[in-house]
Amino acid sequence: MTPNTSPAPRVPDAPAAPEATGSPRRRTFLSSSALAAVAVAGGLPLLSACNNAKDGKREEGATTGKNAKALLPTYVALNLVAPDIPSKNGSPVGFTQSIPSSALKTAVPEKLGKGSTFKIMAPFWGSPPAADNPYYRAVNEAAGVRAVFQNQDGNVYADKLGAVLASSTIPDVVVIPAWNLTGKIPTAVNAKFEDLGPYLSGDKVKKYPNLAAVPTDAWQRSIFGGVLRGVPMPASNVINIVPYYRKDIFDAKGYQLPESADEFLSFAKDITAAKSKVWACDDMKWASFSIFGVLSGGDKALMWDMVDGKLVHRVETPQFLEALEWTRKLYASGVVHPDARVKNQGDAGNRFTAGQSLIYTQDISHWYAKTAEQRLQNPEFAMGAMDYFHHDGGDPKLYAVQPASIWTFIRKGAPKAMVEDFLALANFCASPYGSKERRLTEYGVEGVHYTLTKGEAVKTEKGNLEVNGAFDYTGDPAVFIAHPDLPEVAKGQLEWLQRMGSFTRKSAFYGLTVTEPNRWATLDADFETLEDDVVRGRRKVADMQQAVADWKSKGGDKLRDWYRKLLDDTGAARG
Amino acid sequence: MSHSTVPETPPATSGADPAKHPAPPPPQPTGESPAPPPAVRRPSLRERLRRDRVMLLMVTPAVLLVGVFQYIPVLGNVVAFQDYDPYLSDNGFAAMLESPWVGFEQFERIFADSAFWDAAKNTLVLFFLQLVLFFPIPILLALLINSVVRPRVRAVAQAVLYLPHFFSWVLVISVFQQIFGGAGIIAQTLRQHGVEGFDLMTDPGIFKFLVTAEGVWKDAGWGIIVFLAALASVPPDLYEASAMDGANRWRRMWHVTLPALRPVIALLLVLRVGDALSVGFEQLLLQRDAVGPEAAEVLDTYVWWNGVRNQDFGYAAAAGLIKGIVGIGLVLTANKVAHLMGEQGVYKK
């Protein structure tokens, strides 16, 4: 697929993402969940009442059950092309073969757009093309809209979002990733964005067949403050953070992959050769959470779960401290690349491809991105994904991540024609793999942005410059992985996701978008920095325990009661 | 700051261009000295308006720019006394009218936050380090360069020493990392010789010295400009006279050069003290992750973190206000001290 040369996007502040992740512009890591298959209209468990959407008040809590059902769009499956690899254990579907141009299907038979102009503010990782270019014009023309992109540096998107949303004239369309929903941003979402219910709820969505084929649990995640506000980018609920290793080097040296936390530690010491500038790994904090079975850190609601009849937060669990302690040992024993200590200097992916670190954790999409990037530079390069193990050597205990983590919103008060054209664009961009529309959004115009080599689309230099995933945010189909140019990578990704999917379970608030009361919005803001301090040995594990105690007394316990009530109101925890 | 803060007379040390007025007596202080010139009737307001209207027009653009871009936003500081939520209303200004007033609650929260006290402590420690280790260096460099007689050598040295000022902080830190970091040139060279663990960039213990050293590397050369100018304004006759009196090189420096530099040093010291709570926002924000907030957080980054990252706007504004008030207090005190020592400081008594 996209032979993108730039290193994948980095989202340093993304709680979900280790130092990078995100990678939203590559659909590769997205994957629909197991639910996608079963969540056909109403398959979503009916939970009881909700406690929010009090008129005129700040909308806090989450919406489930009947209230949600009234809002959710009707699911209508759409099968243009059968995948080579079907979904299993919540994995995406996979495509390993390219589809000849002549066999491409039409997903949008009639142009729905009526020519509205709207400005889209979206994060962008890497260097965006000029604002007006042939690729943007071609997609706009095909969808019948005039979308004008204001691409922002994705790494500092959060810094700017708060200020932009505070002004009276916000952009018409705003893309917000879940990891930027911190502080008062959730309030802003409820205050500033239009209700899409009148356009999409129930059967209304059938006007937009590709959006109707978006899995229901992704739509469920798009209910903010009791109102369907966003167009989601569906994601797989299997953890997207992968511990990669240099398969080429491991094979050459005959290294065996470690299978427990202790083994990893001693193995790492063995393979570190600092004098030759080779370290065993980069920062492993996010991997350690999975190894020790810590609750997901990617979403505020997912950080809570029922343990022995009591609702606990991930920072209160012993596993959390054990994971930090193990990562601290890694740092202390000198097996972690020294630049990883600095956190914001240099790029872990570059250290990995340069052979300076042999294991690093990154988003699942990097498997493809790095392999494609290295194919010309270093033909021997090969990377593999380590399976997670439980720290004591058994099967890992993994928690599901949310089935959608990036949304596109339209500003409140946008004219009806504009909302409809925005949805027309979303419908166009949500065209599935194997459609002409997807070929256009993914590769641009044939002859300009890509050429066909043995039936396979290959981007031209101009294609590399301009077709960089800007339209990935404005609507997406159910998640899939398609790498016809590197089928073995697609296969590896899917198999890993399916194996890990079998160890994945859902915590109490899985699938819900919970708006916490503002007064506790910044309560846990400093934990991530403290985690990083602890693993690097600058603070003690005891400091973390102290911070957790402070957190409880400053409102953590009250927040627990609040979540408990939400849980009672919305129904029992899921599997 | 009251109107009395404004100096009216050009300070005597500023002297005229020595090339044109080689002889000592400094130019007459022009115009309005503390007392109005005798025997001149103070003109009426209308007369002054007519006389000065062009001058006032000339001042207008700058006053407008400062008024609009510096004064109006300052009004935003009222959110320090609110539980401000900018999304309550159509726009952030209107939201100020609707956000609930909470009195001094934000300040109470700040004073109860140990991270704030860490930031305050780090700020002060860094300030003192910079004062002791950084401040004298441009003076010494200026004296050194001034004593070089060959003009080309002097020009080249100057041009080289300015260079780092033009690097942005991102570059300086990136270059430092690649030289002094744990996988940098020095660390790798030491590893070849069996010495492990060299990493200046992530050691919280020496971090403040590192920050000071980076500052010296980047800005000490640029800082010599003002001292060189002061040295150039010393009339050479003073040196000659002093030499005639039998003073050697060191005595001349002590009795002629240093007194000439004194007002500048005093002035810059006062300014530095007034700015004591700003110790390098960008530089520290960039390196906060390298050593952790306990060692690297300063008041400016604390405000940024809470206001921009956590969107706790009222809290951040309150912290900013504390910083501003303490800063003004410091500059007034420092100026007072300067006056007591017979220097003019930033403003006259």
Add this chain to the structure above:
Amino acid sequence: MSTTERATPPDSVRTAPGAPVRAARHPWSAPPRPVWEEPPAGTGLAAKAVVLTAACLAVLFPLWIVVVTSLSSMKTITEAGGLVVVPRDLTFIAYQELLSGGQVQRAALVSLGITVVGTLFSMTVSVLCAYGLSRPGSLAHRWVLAMLLATMFFGAGLIPTYLLVQALGLTDSYLSLILPSAVSIFNILVLRAFFMNISTELIDSARIDGAGDLRILWKIVMPLSRAVIAVIALFYAVGYWSAWFNASLYLSDQSMMPLQNVMIQIVQKQEPPTGLGQAIKTNQLSPLSVQMAVMMLALVPVAVISPFVQKHFRKGMLTGAVKG
């Protein structure tokens, strides 16, 4: 930098004050020593040379590494395992790629435009203001000065400032990079102090001849203040050239970004600029040398201009000036 060119003073003031002006001396040789000055001690000279050389080396060594790395091939960089200290095969490919169109070139032009326009604007406003405040006893000048000075000690929050710029319709416009930071009070005070030192007789006689204030400023004050104007213009220019924060805040279109912002992205996030894919892919160009080359591109313009202005530093920054 036409200001700089015009501001070149007559030769006589170029040499160090105090040194008698003599023609046809070799520029590297010492000017004749004043008769009253004792000959330098050998140890003193040596110590001076050592310190000065050490200081210059401390500056030049990192710079050397940056330059050499920017000129090194992929192979050399891989062998060195990072930054290159000893040059081997030098290649200009990084610069060629950066300057053959694309993002960096566009950003460099943006920066250049902002710097030129911004400096002209700032100088106009500042010179007018400084002159407007330079006549002792003129109406309201104390109040205006107090108002300007006060801003040195307090700041406004990011959000109110952003909201204001946004309300004025300046976001996504290059004006947002110029107007909010157009005046530096410090610079105005320096200019003002210089103006105040210009002989009042000259100005008074011109006024008696019927010249207005604008004419006096243009015909008398400005020509006499070339040095300070050159220095202040350099200060402003360096400020505009190195600024990045406002752009990151007020511009939303990434393709409008000035060079510093693009450079920060390339250096800190290690993302190669668009359009360099091919050369990096085919293994000729190391991303590291691209980073270093961008650093150099950002450094070179200011580094080239400053030595020309440098000679004015001594005269331009009258010490009294900083007193405000």
